[in-house]
Amino acid sequence: MARVNTRTRFIQGNEACTEGALAAGMRFFAGYPITPSTEIAEILAERLPRVGGTFVQMEDEISSMAAVIGASLTGVKAMTATSGPGFSLKQENIGFAAFTEVPCVIVNVQRKGPSTGMPTSPAQGDVMQARWGTHGDHPVIALTPFSVLEAFTLTVEAFNLAEKYRVPVILLMDEVIAHMRERVELPGPEDLEIVDRRKPAVKPGEYYPYDVEEEDGVPPMAVFGEGYRFHVTGLYHDAMGYPATGNPRLADQLIRRLVRKIEGRVEELTMVDEVQTEDAKVVVVAYGSVARSAARAVRLAREEGYRVGLFRPKIIWPFPAPRVRKLAARVEGLIVTEMNMGQVFREVERAVQGMAKVDLVSRVDGELITPVEVLTAIKEVY
């Protein structure tokens, strides 16, 4: 018996993520396996050496993140994957990557926390940690796939954004998407746009690694080992990369540029799926696996005549506040559904500024919110 379509595969979100990373050109992985992200390390340990890449199982998550930054500085697209407690351990070095503008991708498959929590149960409790887990103001991008296919496409996107903006990008999956299997037809190389970091146009002696004219500029990045000498430090630094901690003007310029680099591009970094929002009176806001329950609830509600829609951010950081505000201006109510106690709910409230009523459907028992729970909320709010 033949396959119906040779491209059809039945794979897990974690596996699709590794396919996306390889398709994006990732050739270095360092990590310390942890449920529910383990399959990513497992698969890459086998696949990377076959394509001339490097897989390193490090002694812990802190060193994994450090290795990823080091690899990226040598010009290789690099990533790590982890969950909950491991994501906490990576935070200091994520800050280092953000501050030194080293592109990299961190996969965090969210499981129920805090602490060791429930290792095999889903949650979305790390949304704020993805934004603010490391200390100090800093730029970051985070994406939230809701299907196995998106675990592929958004991983490719994560690398593209990391390379384009020289920023750590977090792929914020959850246990449901990571472990579920579903039918996919993955895009081939001809269907993908792959972005590589911009290299300096000047000769090595003329290269200033952090010299940019625009106030939200992304400097070109030299590859260590190609003759360009530059200094990389987690201290406030000047255009040459040397410490400049005693210079308030420079410090102000640097941190404002870094934050503006991402926050100032929120419109261009808005990636949202809106379903039936045009005539909607109430719109459900959902991301990741919960968006699957929300999509079903919206369909069921429509069948019963309720004018409802779905607003699903694929890029959760920077938060698409302008789009939410636009939506709020024409609907009566928004229902945020999430597996935490209101992390995106508060962002939505902040964006809406009282223009529409905002409600929260939250579940924090380690179980996925059901379509019936969302449907009930729709009927109550409507």
Add this chain to the structure above:
Amino acid sequence: MRREIVFSGYGGQGLVLAGIILAEAAVVYEGKNATHNQSYGPEARGGASKSEVIISDQEINYPEIEHPDIFLAMTQDAASKVGKLVKESGIAIIDPEFVRELAPLAHVKTLYAIPLTQIAREETGRTITANIVALGVLTVLTGIVDREAIEEAVRGRVPPQMREMNEKALRAGFTAAKRILDEVKGDAVS
């Protein structure tokens, strides 16, 4: 049509794999949509294990199952916990070697007690193939996928050196189920 299947037992019985094979048969060889989900405890072996498969001609959003149409119970604990959630119109298959108390399944219209593990032991000498015997039984009793599709899916998922043993287990499952269906038919005639 959306049909929901739950396999439940303990870690080590191969029920996660069985669920993947069933879903893969539907997706790869029949062109349908399917999702597979697994839940298990922190322990690698011996803890409760559950494999959930949804097969549909349409898009599948919510990937979890509240009330299965088809249920396979390989431990008493599974039968007791999940059994009561099975749809009244559903089909339940239990292995009597592990499931003795049938009260939680009393409401289910069609219940089959088939010694899956015993069949595996006799046919292949390995109780670990009971999951594949179960797939054979389920295919014939429910018609959820075609025989050829499940055969291909089994071949595609097991290592080459284990292929023959698993094919034997699958055929044993087909035969056991067919015998039961023939008996039922015989009863109806008499």
